[in-house]
Amino acid sequence: MARNYIDNYREKGARKKLVEELAKKGIEDEHVLAAIGKVPRHYFFDETFWNQAYKDIAFPIGEGQTISQPYTVAYQTQLLHIRKNDKVLEIGTGSGYQTCILLELGAKVYTIERQEKLYEQTRRVLPHIGYKKANFFLGDGSIGIAVHAPYDKIIVTAGAPTVPDVLLRQLKIGGIIVIPVGDEKSQKMITVLKVGENDYEKVELDTFRFVPLVGDKAW
Numbered sequence: 001m002a003r004n005y006i007d008n009y010r011e012k013g014a015r016k017k018l019v020e021e022l023a024k025k026g027i028e029d030e031h032v033l034a035a036i037g038k039v040p041r042h043y044f045f046d047e048t049f050w051n052q053a054y055k056d057i058a059f060p061i062g063e064g065q066t067i068s069q070p071y072t073v074a075y076q077t078q079l080l081h082i083r084k085n086d087k088v089l090e091i092g093t094g095s096g097y098q099t100c101i102l103l104e105l106g107a108k109v110y111t112i113e114r115q116e117k118l119y120e121q122t123r124r125v126l127p128h129i130g131y132k133k134a135n136f137f138l139g140d141g142s143i144g145i146a147v148h149a150p151y152d153k154i155i156v157t158a159g160a161p162t163v164p165d166v167l168l169r170q171l172k173i174g175g176i177i178v179i180p181v182g183d184e185k186s187q188k189m190i191t192v193l194k195v196g197e198n199d200y201e202k203v204e205l206d207t208f209r210f211v212p213l214v215g216d217k218a219w
C-alpha cells in the first residue's frame with residue numbers, strides 16, 4: 001500500500017475547510033473541532049485517495065470496514081465530553097482515526113478491534129504518525145475489557161442491537177457511553193449517563209448508519 005506521511009499546505013487547507021464544514025453542520029465543541037483540525041486524516045488513506053480524505057464521507061479501509069465520516073466522529077466525540085486524563089474505552093479501532101482524536105483531547109485510550117489485520121495495521125501506524133500512547137487490544141469489544149475497567153467514557157463505533165449491560169457495568173459512576181443502536185440499516189445514537197450503581201439516564205439522538213458490531217453481546 002502506498003502510504004505517505006507528508007502534511008503539506010494542500011492537506012492543511014483542506015482540513016481547515018473540513019473543520020468549518022463540521023461547525024456549519026452543528027458541531028459546537030471547540031476542543032473537538034481543534035482536534036479534527038490537528039489529526040492528518042489523509043494519513044489513513046492510500047496516497048491515490050488523498051483527494052477524498054477531507055470530504056465529509058466514510059471511506060473503505062479494507063476488511064469490509066470503513067473509516068467513519070468526520071461528522072460522525074465529531075458528533076460521537078462531542079457527546080463524550082472528554083476531559084484530560086479521562087480513561088476511555090473505544091470499541092472498534094478500525095483505522096485509528098477516532099483513536100487519534102481522543103488522544104488529541106488528552107484521553108487515556110484503550111481501543112479494541114476484532115479484525116486482526118486492522119488491529120495489526122493500526123497499532124503499527126499510530127506510533128509512526130506520532131500517536132504513541134494508545135493501548136491496543138484484539139478481541140470482542142462487545143463484552144468490554146473487564147481487566148482495565150472502570151472507564152470514564154465508552155465509545156462504540158459500530159452499530160449494536162442493544163446497549164450491552166456488561167458495558168454499563170464497566171462505566172464509573174458519572175461515566176458516559178455513546179453507542180449507535182438499531183438494526184442493520186440504521187441506528188439511533190444513544191448516550192447513557194451512569195448516575196448511580198444501578199441508575200442510568202438514557203438519551204436517544206440522531207440516526208446514523210454504521211457497520212455492525214459483531215460479537216457475543218452484539219450481532
Ligand code: SAM
Binds near residue numbers: 067093
Ligand atoms: N472509528 C473508526 C475509524 O475512524 O476508523 C471506524 C470504525 S469502523 C466504522 C467499526 C469497527 O468496529 C470495524 O473496524 C469493525 O471491525 C469493528 N468491530 C465490529 N465489531 C466489533 C467488536 N465486537 N469488537 C471490536 N471491534 C469490532
